[in-house]
Each structure stands twice: as structure tokens, then as C-alpha cells.
Amino acid sequence: MSATTTVPRSGSTALPAFRPSLKxxxxxxxxxxxxxxxxxxxxxxxxxxxKISDAGDAVAVPALMIPGQVxxxxxxxxxxxxxxxxxxxWTQGEKSPKWLPIAxxxxxxxxxxxxxxxxxxxxxxxxxxxxxxxxTLAVPLVFGSLSGVLCERxxxxxxxxxxxxxxxxxxxxxxATMTGSPYIGLIAAAAAGAVVSMVLAVFSIKYLVNQIIxxxxxxxxxxxxxGFLYGTLMVPNKEQFNTPGRLDILPIPLLSDIxxxxxxxxxxxxxxxxxxxxxxxxxxxxxxTRWGLRVRAVGExxxxxxxxxxxxxxxxxxNVTLGGAIAGIGGAVFTLVTIDSxxxxxxxxxxxxxxxxxIFGRWNPIGAFLASLLFGFAYNLQSILGIIGTxxxxxxxxxxxxxxxxxxxAGLVGxxxxxxxxxxxxxxx
Amino acid sequence: MGVVKLELxxxxxxxxxxxxxxxxxxxxxxxQIHCLxxxxxxxxxxxxxxxxxxxxxxxxxxxxxxxxxxxxxxGDAMAAGIGMVHQHFMLVPVFTVAExxxxxxxxxxxxxxLSIEETRKKIREISDKYGxxxxxxxxxxxxxxxxxxxxxxxxxxxRQAKVLILDEPTAVLTPQETDELxxxxxxxxxxxxxxxxxxxxLREVKAVSDVITVVRRGKVVGDxxxxxxxxxxxxxxxxxxxxxxxxxxxxxxKETTFVVENLTVRAANGTNxxxxxxxxxxQGEILAIAGVQGNGQTELTEAILxxxxxxxxxxxxxxxxxxxxxVKDVLRSGVGFVPEDRTVDGLVGPFSVAENLVLDLYDQAPxxxxxxxxxxxxxxxxxxxxxxxxxxxxxxxSAAGTLSGGNQQKVVMARELSRPLRLFIASQPTRGxxxxxxxxxxxxxxxxxxxxxxxxxVSTELDEVIELADRIAxxxxxxxxxxxxxxxxxxTLGLMMAGVGPEGGSDxx
Numbered sequence: 001m002s003a004t005t006t007v008p009r010s011g012s013t014a015l016p017a018f019r020p021s022l023k024x025x026x027x028x029x030x031x032x033x034x035x036x037x038x039x040x041x042x043x044x045x046x047x048x049x050x051k052i053s054d055a056g057d058a059v060a061v062p063a064l065m066i067p068g069q070v071x072x073x074x075x076x077x078x079x080x081x082x083x084x085x086x087x088x089x090w091t092q093g094e095k096s097p098k099w100l101p102i103a104x105x106x107x108x109x110x111x112x113x114x115x116x117x118x119x120x121x122x123x124x125x126x127x128x129x130x131x132x133x134x135x136t137l138a139v140p141l142v143f144g145s146l147s148g149v150l151c152e153r154x155x156x157x158x159x160x161x162x163x164x165x166x167x168x169x170x171x172x173x174x175x176a177t178m179t180g181s182p183y184i185g186l187i188a189a190a191a192a193g194a195v196v197s198m199v200l201a202v203f204s205i206k207y208l209v210n211q212i213i214x215x216x217x218x219x220x221x222x223x224x225x226x227g228f229l230y231g232t233l234m235v236p237n238k239e240q241f242n243t244p245g246r247l248d249i250l251p252i253p254l255l256s257d258i259x260x261x262x263x264x265x266x267x268x269x270x271x272x273x274x275x276x277x278x279x280x281x282x283x284x285x286x287x288x289t290r291w292g293l294r295v296r297a298v299g300e301x302x303x304x305x306x307x308x309x310x311x312x313x314x315x316x317x318x319n320v321t322l323g324g325a326i327a328g329i330g331g332a333v334f335t336l337v338t339i340d341s342x343x344x345x346x347x348x349x350x351x352x353x354x355x356x357x358x359i360f361g362r363w364n365p366i367g368a369f370l371a372s373l374l375f376g377f378a379y380n381l382q383s384i385l386g387i388i389g390t391x392x393x394x395x396x397x398x399x400x401x402x403x404x405x406x407x408x409x410a411g412l413v414g415x416x417x418x419x420x421x422x423x424x425x426x427x428x429x
Numbered sequence: 430m431g432v433v434k435l436e437l438x439x440x441x442x443x444x445x446x447x448x449x450x451x452x453x454x455x456x457x458x459x460x461q462i463h464c465l466x467x468x469x470x471x472x473x474x475x476x477x478x479x480x481x482x483x484x485x486x487x488x489x490x491x492x493x494x495x496x497x498x499x500x501x502x503x504g505d506a507m508a509a510g511i512g513m514v515h516q517h518f519m520l521v522p523v524f525t526v527a528e529x530x531x532x533x534x535x536x537x538x539x540x541x542x543l544s545i546e547e548t549r550k551k552i553r554e555i556s557d558k559y560g561x562x563x564x565x566x567x568x569x570x571x572x573x574x575x576x577x578x579x580x581x582x583x584x585x586x587x588r589q590a591k592v593l594i595l596d597e598p599t600a601v602l603t604p605q606e607t608d609e610l611x612x613x614x615x616x617x618x619x620x621x622x623x624x625x626x627x628x629x630x631l632r633e634v635k636a637v638s639d640v641i642t643v644v645r646r647g648k649v650v651g652d653x654x655x656x657x658x659x660x661x662x663x664x665x666x667x668x669x670x671x672x673x674x675x676x677x678x679x680x681x682x683k684e685t686t687f688v689v690e691n692l693t694v695r696a697a698n699g700t701n702x703x704x705x706x707x708x709x710x711x712q713g714e715i716l717a718i719a720g721v722q723g724n725g726q727t728e729l730t731e732a733i734l735x736x737x738x739x740x741x742x743x744x745x746x747x748x749x750x751x752x753x754x755x756v757k758d759v760l761r762s763g764v765g766f767v768p769e770d771r772t773v774d775g776l777v778g779p780f781s782v783a784e785n786l787v788l789d790l791y792d793q794a795p796x797x798x799x800x801x802x803x804x805x806x807x808x809x810x811x812x813x814x815x816x817x818x819x820x821x822x823x824x825x826x827s828a829a830g831t832l833s834g835g836n837q838q839k840v841v842m843a844r845e846l847s848r849p850l851r852l853f854i855a856s857q858p859t860r861g862x863x864x865x866x867x868x869x870x871x872x873x874x875x876x877x878x879x880x881x882x883x884x885x886x887v888s889t890e891l892d893e894v895i896e897l898a899d900r901i902a903x904x905x906x907x908x909x910x911x912x913x914x915x916x917x918x919x920x921t922l923g924l925m926m927a928g929v930g931p932e933g934g935s936d937x938x
Contacts, residue, residue, distance in 0.1 A: 289542050290535040297521050297532050304519035307483065308533025308584075309504025420522070428483070 025090045028083035028104055035108060036076030039115040043072035048117040049124040053259040061259045064127070068118025075111035079104060113381075116397070121389035130377075130384060132263040135272075138376025139337070140165060140347070142275050143330025144354025145361065145368035146282055147193070150323035152363055153286060154316050155299040157423040159215025160200050162351025163222035164193040164324050168331025170226040173234075173342035176244030182336045185244055186271065186329060189336075193328020194321050196222060201320040205313050208425045219351070227344045234342060247271055247336045271333050278326060283365040295319055299419035302426040312426045327351075363418060433494055433510050433591040433623065434459050435480075440489035442472075442479050449475040451647045453489070457592060462614060462624045464634045464655075467644035468666050468863035470833045473627045474516065476644070477594050480625075481513045482506040504533075512585025513594040518577050522570035527552060529569055530584050548587070555583050559616055575606035582613065586622075593617065594625045599633055600861065604891055604923070605721065611637045629666065629864065631659045632892070667865045675868075677875045680899040682711035687852050687883045692742035694728045694907075702728045704907040705742075710852075710883035715874070716912075717898035718887040721926050725907035726887045727769060730856050734766050735759045746852055760789060763851030767841050767858055769887070771834075775841040778830025782822050783811035785829045786844050810847075818843040819869060835866030842870060846877060853877050856887040871897060891922060 048071070050064040082104050086096040117125045144161045151158035158164075171192035176185025200218055204211040234242040247269040255266040265276070286292035294315060297305040302312045334346045353375050360374075361367025386394050435457040442450040449472045457463045465473045478484045480491060482500030490497050493509050500506045506513075520529050527548045536547040549565040556563045561579045569577060578598060585593050595614070599607045614624055614637055628634050634641060635655050643650040643665040650665050663671040687710045694703035703725045710716045718726055731737045733744050735756045744751045751759050760766070768774035776785050787796050787807050795806045811825040818839045822832055829840055838859070845853070855874060859867045874897060878884045888894050894901055901917060903910040903925040910925045921931055 289540070290537050291541055293524075293528060293532055293535060293543060297524070300523055301519070301521045304521055304529075305532070307481070307503050307513070307515065307519045309502055309507060310533055417523075 024096045025086040028086050032079035032083040035079050035111050039111045040072035040076040043115050044068040044119040046118045046123045048114050051126040066114050071114045128260050133380040134377040135264045137379045138372045140330040140333045141354045141372035144327050145357040147323035147327035148358035151320050152422045153299045154295050154319040155421040156320050157211045160218040161354050163219040164196045164327035165331035165347040165351045167192040167196045167222050168328030169334040169346050172332035173244045173335040182247045186332050189332035190325040190328040194325040197320050197324020201317045205316050242341045246340050269337050279369045302421050436492040438490045441487045443487045461639040464626045464638035464641045471644045472647040507588050510591035512590025514581040516597040520569045526580050527565040592623045596627045680714050682714040685709045685711045686747050688745045690743040694732050695739040702907050706909050712881045715878050715884040715899045717894040717901050719894040720904035722889045724904045765845035765850045765853040767855040769856035771837050771841050776829045781826045782829050783807050783825040786811050814843040834861040835863045838862050850882045853882050854885045
């Protein structure tokens, strides 16, 4: 018998005591230091003005005046304190509480904003305008990501969101011009999105074609088709086919005068109101109703659903179709709200951003909504900063929110789990 | 409570030209436990899927209470009072118990809004009635397998099932859970529910059945009373006389060449899943590691093979320390390893049988020279092994994943035993394997012992442990409860598996 020999593995004989992951404390710490140094010590000494209410509002709220450098240092210390708390929790062998990364992100973005605005040629920004603009730009993303939620929750990967948005945008412009009513255009857009989705559904559910490939092909197909029709139909006859007019903005009296939240909640077109309703309805439907329970079961374990008498493929087909209709409405926003005409590839890749929002939002309608708002904010920040003139090249500013997103997804959100059967066709037996 | 008589008349089910069921007649009287006994692949599950409306029969008729019925889907079968617990549970892992039970028959209020509270109440009622101890709000993925199975039974009972089909319900259960399930079945029967019990495990079948119908190759062989002997039943299943006892000779242990000392494996959550285990095995001896599943067996074998992280202690074979070596070096030291789940770790399903037979030696002579493989040698080797191990495969080129469980296991075993071994480790060597193959595999394991290899068997089946072992080590919560000689009574072993040490026994024999 040999003497006991201890063979070390992975470096040492003594195993480290069990600790939760260091990812969150470390990423928070690094970001806090970046904030303190760049936004604080290296920040501008000008004062940033953040206007909360607009000139014409019924309720006037004084603007926030934040000195750049001091503000940056204070906010940086606040961030450091949060990171320190997270590290303290880690030394105690506990995870950071869930609210911490979210609060951290909010403060960080605010510090970033102060830094940028204070350093701009014209250190003044309308907070209300920034938020309202973000929501406006987020509307198509929200519809697109809701479409993705509905499809993936039922087990079909929807790469074709881009095509559904584009189909909706084109049809809305065409039908609204021909009928003279943007509202009919909106309904037609939903139908167009549904048609694109039905193609996806038929090929992926009935003919078991790889869902990603069908989705990509559909995007290319819709882009080509609408591009062709735009060139042959809309460009020569703009009056007849491409002057849809806009959906009216329908402000709700009094409520729309509330600073900041008034314009975003109560001064929208019908599409904007529909967005809020859709998020709420899809969330409630998925998690509180019989329909939702069945949908989620089909997306997680289709065989189990089948053995309980649920028609898996029919459930999938109709959900994917519904998703397409919702994305179609989102597409209409491009041509009936943002601008009042169609141009080639007007959706400009927003369908893919909606896909990212869906994953960032963890396949949850509310999560997808919030993620879409973040991306909307990113788009809006980029254009506003261009106007007030920052020292940072705008291309870099446009990148920053995405960097934050990668940090957020990788470091703060944690592992997200897609529906188990997403992308897998269901064949009986 | 209404009782249902179920009758199958001349049921046939064909997949292409292959008949999984051929002209099957079966009558399940109300209030009985009717067992369908047959080997894996005999067509039991297919028949039940026909009865449950999942498959449409090619020919034949189903009668409920003497009235012919036509099930177009499971919904129709459920409406007729038939419930089924599938071998692979049909539960959504991320749903709660209540959501799983409600699914498909959801109680709703206005507008399809779920009233999950009603389901919770029903689950509590049934749970109390049968002593199930199931929390309606627990997530299914967090529950042990035994409890998940009860959730499946609750699902059927909530739907007012009068006939309950249990498809291989004990395949995934520990001995204790199996006993509990048999009790539950008796209770259900007393409550007026008929049960169709599908199994290939003779002891359970004899313990609980009123009538036994034996199925072989898609046909009914005949009925037998539960008093029939195990050998009789096994012979009916396999279609030839089977000897159930191994009749192995006494071990002739020689030199002790394999020594494990103070082996500890730390899991990701900080607990020791294997906790200071020491044992040794002599040449020509079988040590069986017994214990309820999940008590550290997987980690123990994987630590020896070198695929676990955070391992301390010592594993010495022929005077050489194995711990810390790459897996390939461990295998080259003469360790043969049959992993516990052949479909995950033992085989590459889409690869051919011939390829799977050389997975460990593909890069060595005679199967390779330089960077090229020699397909002719691989094929030759496959032909020899297929014959030697009686592997039933359409051809050596067939994908290993398409074979039956028993034949897949033979492929794994054939591969691991075709090198000269200094140590043979087999984890769950006969899990999901038919009776005929079990006999064969057991004989091969004993033959390996008799040529003088130290053999380590890990099994959660007490029958198998008792059958094969020369000495028995029992694991409980990662610790060694004790090592006892073969011939130790079942009851003592059962207690040890629950953590109670053997009387007068000591930890190192």
C-alpha cells in the first residue's frame, strides 16, 4: 500500500471557500472608477443645464443646474459606494441585491449625461425632450421585440422581425395614400406583417425548414420586393402612392402637461398608445391567462403540451401570425408617425435591434419594452448630442450605449434562459 | 365513482413496414392492476401510446365499457377517463406544480384568466388523500424525480382518470421511491382506479399485479398470474430459458493494486460531494459501490477517471498516482470505464457502431498509422466484436444511436473490454437494458474479474449489487457508510443506504 500522497489540482491543495461570482462587484467597481476619473476629475467645469419642462407647458418646473466637475465627482463617489457595497456583500458570501445593478446603471447614465452636456459647446439640454424622443424612437423597437417575444415563447425563432417591420412600413404608406386614411394604413400594416409571419410559420412549422434561414431569407425578400415596388411605383407617382399623411397626435387634456411623463404617456399618436396597451396585454396574456400558459408550455416542452391535448403546431402558427401583425404595426410607425413617406429599407436594421432587445429583456414583454427604451435612448442621445455639439465624435457617442448594453448583459443581468424548445420544430412521435 | 372496463381488440401499429404491435388483444378489468411485461423494444410503450390517442392504430379497435371509441388525440383519451404517466415525464420544468397540473384543463374565470388557486386546492386535496406531500407552488425542475412522478399522477387524477397507465414508472426511481410508488398504486386501486403497469422488472411486477400480460416483439405471448416464478416470467419475456442467477464462482483475490485514499470532491456550491473516501480493490475481485442515486457515485467515478475538478486525496493504480493526470493518460494506464449514461458519455450516437468501438483507440495502431485511419482494420475489429458480444445491429455501419439500450451498452462494454485492462470501472452497467442482455453483460463483468482485473461496479440497483459483488461499499451523502462482504442481508444494506452503519462493521473492512 502506498503512502498517502496528496496531488494538488488547479493550483493548490486547499480548496477556496465557496463564494458567489465576482463578476458583478468587479464590473461595478471598474465602471465606478471610470465614472469618477473621467466624469469627475477630468470633467468640464461648466454647469450643465437640464430643462425639465418645456416653455409652453402648463406646469413650469425650474431646470436642474449641475456643475460638471463637482457633479461628476459626487455621482462618481455615489457609484463607488454602490460598488463597495457589492464587494462587501461578496466578502460576506452573499450575492448583490437585484436592485443594485439597476440603480447603478441609472446613476451611471445620468453621470455620463452630465459629463457630456457640461462639456458641450452649448451646455443645455431638455430632459423632457430627451426622454420623449427616446420613447418615440423606441416605438417600432417595442412592437418588433413584442413580435419576437410572442414567437420565441411559442418555440419559433423570429429573425424576420426586420422583414415584418419593413413590410408593415411599406404597406402602411401605400394603403394610407390610396385610401386617404392613415388609420386604414395602420390596419393594412398589421395584415402585411401577419402575411410575412405566415410565410415564416408555414415553412418552419409545416415544412420544418431551418427557422433562422427562413427568417433571413424573408428579410432579404421583403427588402427586395418593397425596394422594387418603391422604385417602380412610388418614386414616379409619389402623389398617388407615397403621401400617406400622419397619424394625429392625440394629447389627453391636463395629463399631457405633466412634466416629462406627460408627453411620453399622454401625448402620443394612436400607435404610441397601442404600444403601451400591447405591452400590458401581452404580459398579462402570457403570464395570467390560459392562452399564455399554453403558449409557454408549447415553447418549453411541446411534447408535454401535446399529451395534454394541446395542438402544438396550430398554437405556434397563430402566435407567429399574431407576432407578425404586431411587428407590422411597428413598421407603420416609420411611415405614419416618424416621417410621412416610405423610402427604401426605411427600417434600417431596427428589426435586429428589436431582436437584441428581446434577448436583453429576457423573453419578457416588460423586459423587452425596457430594453427597447434603452436602445431608443441610445438613438436619441446620438442625434441630440450632434445638435448641442460635444467634443466627443458622434460615432463614439453612438457606440457607447451598445458598450453599456454588452456590459449589462454580460456582467449585470446574469444568465438568461430562452424558452427550451425555441427554434426546434415539433414532430409527433 | 365510475369504474371503466378497457378492451383492446386486434390492435396493430406499423411504422413503415415494421410492426411495433401486431394483433394485440388486451382486457383491463376495472379496479385491477394489470401489468404489461416485456423487454425494452417489445412494443409496450407503442401500445399504450395508441391507447392514449398519441398514435393512430393501423388496425384494431379500442372499447371503453364495451363501446367502441376512436381517439384522435390525448384529449379524447382523457375525456374517456384514461390518464397516462409517461416514462419521460411530460412536465414543463420551468412551470410550478400547479401550472403543470392545470395545463390543458385550466380552470379559468372571465376571459380566459387563470384561476390557479382552484388547481392549488385540488392538488392539496389529492396530496393529502394519498400522502403525496407535494407543494403546488414548487418549481418542477427543483423537485426530485420521485416527486415529479407524483405530480404526473396528480395530473391524471385531477382529470378524473379511471384508468391510469404507468409507463416504466420505476425506471428512474430509487428502491425506496419504488416501494412508495407500489404503495401508492395499491391505494389508487383501493380507491377504484384501474392501473396498467408497464415494466420489465420482475420483482415489482410480481409484488403488485393482479394480472400479468407478457409481450414479446409486438405480440402478446400470454397471460400469467402474479404467482408465476420469476424464471418463468423471464423466459416468457425473452422467448428462451433464462437463468436469472449468475452462479459465479467465489472470488480469488490476489494482490491489491488499486488503492483510493481520502478522496474528496468539492462541488461548485462548496459542499463535498465525495467526502474522504478510502477503499482498495484486489486483482480478481469485484467491489460494488451501492447507494441511492445522487450520493456521490457519479463524482467518485469521474474523479478516478480525471474528469472532475477540485479533487484531493489519492488514487493509486499499480503504484502510480492517477490523480492529476489527463484522462487520456489514465485510460492508457489500463483503466476501462463504462459511464453511467451511455447516450451522453458512452457513445457518439450518430457515429457508426464500428467507429464507436474504436473511440478510445482510433489514433493508435492497428487502427491508424500516421494521420490516416485504416477503415478496413476498424471494420474487421467491429465484425469480431459484434460477434463476440452478440451486438444486434443491422450492420457495423449503422448509427449507434439507433440501437436498443441493451445493444448500445454492449457496444460500450465491448469497446472498454477490448484493451488489456489493469482496472475496470462500470457505472450502472445494466441501466435500461433488457433481461437477456443483463445476463450477458453480467457474465462478461465476472469474466473480466476472473482474468485477474480489479473490478469496480457502481449500481443503484440493489439486486445487481448483490448479484455481482464480492465486497459491497455503501455510499451515503458522499461518505462511505461501510464496506461489507457479499452475502450481507438486503435489510442491512437497505439501512446502510439510508446512512445507518452496519452492526459491528468497520469502515475499512
